Amino acid sequence: MKPFQLLRAARITAFSAAAVAVFLGTATISHAAPIPNKTLVYCSEGSPAGFDPAQYTTGVDFTANTFTVFNRLVEFARGSTNVEPGLAEKWDISPDGKTYTFHLRHGVKFQTTAYFKPTREFNADDVVFTFERMLDPNQAFAKAYPATFPYITDMGLDKLIKRVDKVDPYTVRFELNDVSAPFLQNMAMEFASIQSAEYADQLLKQGKAAEINQKPVGTGPFIFRSYQKDATIRFDGNPDYWKPDAVKLSKLIFSITTDASVRTQKLKRGECEVMVYPKPADLASLKADSNIDLASQAGFNLGYLAYNVQHKPLGNVDVRRALDMAINKPAIVESVYQGAGQLATNPMPPTQWSYDKNLKAASYDPDKAKALLAKAGFPNGFELTLWAMPVQRPYNPNARLMAEMIQSDWAKIGVKARIVTYEWGEYMKRAHAGEHDAVLVGWTGDNGDPDNWLGTLLGCEAVNGNNFSKWCYKPFDDLIQKGRATTDRDQRTKYYREAQQIFADQLPFSPIAHSTVYQPTTKNVVDMKIDPLGYSRFDGVSMK
Template sequence: MTVSALRCVVRQLCVPVLTAVSLATACLIPATAGAASLPDKTLVFCSEGSPAGFDTAQYTTSVEFSAGSYTVYNRLVEFGHGSTDIEPGLAEKWDVSDDGLQYTFHLRPGVKFQTTSFFKPTREFNADDVVFTYERMLDPEQPFRKAYPVPFPYFSDLGLAKNITKIEKLDPYTVRFTLTEVDAPFLQQIAMPFASILSAEYADQLLKAGKAADINQFPVGTGPYIFRSYTKDDTIRFDGNPDYWKPGVVKAGKLIFAITVDPAVRLQKLKRDECQVMSYPRPADIPQIKADPSLKLPSQVGFNLGFIAYNTTKKPLDNVLVRRALDMSINKKAIIESVYQGAGQAATNPMPPTQWGYNKSLKDAPYDIEKAKALLKEAGLPDGFDLTLWAMPVQRPYNPNARLMAEMLQADWAKIGVRAKIVTFEWGEYIRRGHAGEHEAMLIGWTGDYGDPDNWLGVLLGCDAVNGSNFSKWCYKPFDDLIKKGRGTTNMADRTKAYMDAQVIFKDQVPFTPIAHSTVYQPLSKNITGFKIDPFGPTQFWEVGLK
C-alpha cells in the first residue's frame, strides 16, 4: 500500500492526516547542514514532579515524557506540535502493504545524535538505531535488555510485544516491520513517547562499560534539547541542540526544569519570573492568574479521565457486587464541585466524550447508599470491610487534588461500612507499585495518547495490559475479545460497534469508577511565544521562545 492508499485508511480511523502536498513538503525537510545559532535565552519550566528516569520506554506518565521523549528524543513518526495529526519524524515517508501487515519506513538522512560530556557519536542516525530500539523491547534475549532488564508497559499494553514478528534492516535507511495481525492504530501507537529512538552506538558503549542502566539517567537522542544534568527534586538542565534536524524548533539556548511540587509555590515563581511556564495550577488560583497582566492562561477541554481503580485480583474487590456498591455510594457531584471547582465535567465512560466511539447511551448507577449496603450484604459483607485507598502525591491534569478526593471517598464509603485507610508514596514509587498490583483501591487517571478508543479500552482495561496500565488488573474475556476485534480491522463501522459494546460490559462490571474529565489550564508568562497545549498531556517546548 502506498502512502496515498494509507491516507485513505487513516481517514477511516478518523485521525487527521496531511494532504498530499503538505505530506510531500514535510518529507522534504532537510537535515541541518551545520550548527544553528541559538538565541541566548534561558527558558524555565516549573514542573510538578521528578521523573523516575529518561528511558521513556519503561514509563507511562507525562512527567517522564515531558522531560525525556519530547525534549531529548524523536520517533519514526510524530504528532504535530499541539496536534493529533501524524507527520513524518525520523522516517520521512513510509509504505504499508496491501494486507496491512508490513510497514516499510524510509529514514531521514543526515540526522545527528547529540554530543554530550558522556557520549560523542561517530556516525549519524540510521536503521541500526531503529532496529536496536525495537528489538530491545521485543526480544527478552537481546543483550542490552538482559544487562538492564526493565518492563516496557506501553509496548506490552498495546499488544505490540505479541504482534510485531520481525524488524528488518533492508538497507542503512530503510526498515521494515512485519505484524502478525492488522493493527489499525499502529502508526499512532509508534508516535507515542515509548517509541523514542535510541542510539545503538551509545547503547554499545554502555554495554561494554558495564553501565547499561545509565541509559535511564544520561539520555542521548536526536531531539531539540541536549541533556546536561539532573538533581532529583530540584532541577533538570538542558542545552538547545544546535544540530537539530528540523529548523525553527529550538528557540532557547538553555531549558531548565525547576521541579516544584507545590502548585502555590509554582505560581509564586511564575509571578516573580523565576519560571516562564508552570504545570497544573490549582482550580482556586485560576481567577487570580486571569487577572494578572503579566501572565496569560490558555486552556482547552482535557482529553483525560480521572478514576478510581479497583484491584480485581484482591478480595473482596474481585466480587462485582462489591465494586458496584463502592461505585454507587460515591457522591460524584460533590467531589467534582469540591475538587475540580468548576474545571471538571462528570465522567461516565472509560474514555472522554470527545473520543470517537464513545457510547452516549450509558448512564451512571444512581447514588444510592441503601442499595449499596444491600449489595454488600448480598456479597456476604453486611458489616462492610477494611480497604486501603491510594492517593497520588502530585497534582495531575485529571486530578487537581487527590488528597481531598480521597478524604471525600473515605467519608462516602464510611456510610456503607467500608473503612478506607488513605496511603500514598513518592510519585515514581506510586506508579511502580501500582503497576505491580500492590494496591487495593487507587486514585489514578489517563490522558489520551493517540486519539483512538484502543488507547483507553485496550491500554486501561485489556488483558495484555494487566502488568502495565491496567491498574484494575482486570482481564475479562468477553470485553477483551471486543477490544481485539476493534484493533484488528480498519473498517470504521465494525471498530465503532466493538468499542460501543465493550463500554456496555465495562459499565456492568465496574473495574473502575470514572470520576471526571478536567479542563486543562496552562499558565504562562506573557513573554512566552509559540507555546501550544499538547492534547495528549506532556509539556512540549518545540518552537517555544521568549520575547
C-alpha cells in the same frame, strides 16, 4: 479526531491493490539560524523516575525525556493528535496491511554530550536496536540491563510485531503478525523514541548499560545536561537539530516544584515562565495577573478509581457496584475540580471517537449501596486501602482531598478505607505491582485512538501494566482484539461501544471526572501550545 490521517493533503488505504507509498517531506536537512540566547524555566510538578521513555507511562517522565531529548519515526504534530513525519520521512504499507516500510531521514545527528560523542549519523541500526531491545529479552543490551516496557506489552505490540529488519542503511521494515488499525498512531508514542545503537554499544562495553536511563542521548531538540532529583533538570538547545528553526531556547530548566500554590507564586514572581497544573482555587488570581496568560481547553483525560479485582472482596461485581454507588461524584467534581471538571461516566472522554453517549452511570445512593453490599455478603462492610496520588495530574488536581471525600462516603455504608500514599515514582511502581486495593489514577490519551483507553487501561495484555484493576474479562477483551484487527472505523466503533457497555456492567473502575486543562505562562513566552496528549513541549517555543 482522525487517527489514521497520515497527511494533511493525502489519504491512504492500507488495503489497496498494490503497496501504498506515502511521500512526506524531503531528505534535505538545512541548518537553522543560531539559537537565540534565551533561557526558559519551567515549574514542573514532580521528579521523573528516569530518562528512558520506553520504561515509563506518566507525563512527568515523558515531558522530561520524550519531547526534549528524543524523536520517533512518526510524530504527533505539536498541539494535535495528527501523525506527521519524524525520523522517517515517508513510509509504505503493504496491500495486506501487515508490512510497514519506513524510509529514514538522512543527515540527522545524535546529540554530543559530555558522556557520548557520536561518530556517525542516525540510521537503520538505531531503529532496529530500539525495538529489538524491547521485543527480544535475549538481545545483548536487554540481558545486560533488564527492564520492563509497559506500553509495548500493554498494547500487545510485543505479540503484534513479528520482526524488525534493516533493509538498507536508511530503510527499516516492520512485519506484523496481524492487521493493527492503530499501528502508526502507536508508533508516534513515547515508548517508540529512537535510541542510539552506537551509544548503547559504548555503554555495554563499559559495563554501564543502566546509564541509558540516567544519561540519555537522542536526536531531539534539547540536550540533557544534568538532573538533581526533586530540584532541577537542565537542558541545552540542540544546535544540530534536524528541524530548522524549531529550537529557540539556548537553555531549558525544569524547576521541580511539587506544590501547586508554590508553582503559582514562582510564576507570578517571574522565577519561572511556564508552570503546569494550577490549583483550581488559584485560577482567578492567575487570570487577574496582567503579566500572565492563561490558556485553557477541554482535557482529553479521565480521572478514575481502580478496584484491584485480584484482592478480595473486590473481585465481586456487586461489591464494586456498591462502592461506586456510594461515592458522591457530583460533590467531588464541585469540591476537587472547582468548576474545571465534568462528571465522567465512560472509560474515555466525550471527545474520543466511539464514545458511547448513551452509557448511564448509577446515581449516588448510599442506601441502595448498603443493601447491595449486604446482598454481596458484607452487611457490616469491610476494610480496604485507598491510594491517593502525591502529585497533581491533569485529570486530578487534588487526589488527597478526593480520597478523603471517598473515605467519608464509604464510611456511610460501613466500609473503612485507610488512605495510603507514596512518592510518585514509588506509587506507580507499587500500583503496577498490584499492591493496592483501590487506587486513584487517571489517563490522558496518548494517540487519539480508542484502543489507547480500552486496551491500555482494561485489556488482558495490560494486567501487569496500566490495567490497575488487574481485570481480564474475555467478552470485553475479545471486542478490543476485534477492534484492532479492522481498519473500518464504523465497525471499530461498534466493537468499542459494546465494550463500553460491558465496562459499565462490570465496573472494574469508577470513572470520576474529566478536567479542563490550563496552561499558565508569563506574557514573554511565545507559541506555547496546550498538548491534547497532556505533555509540555518546548520545541517551537520562544521568548520575547
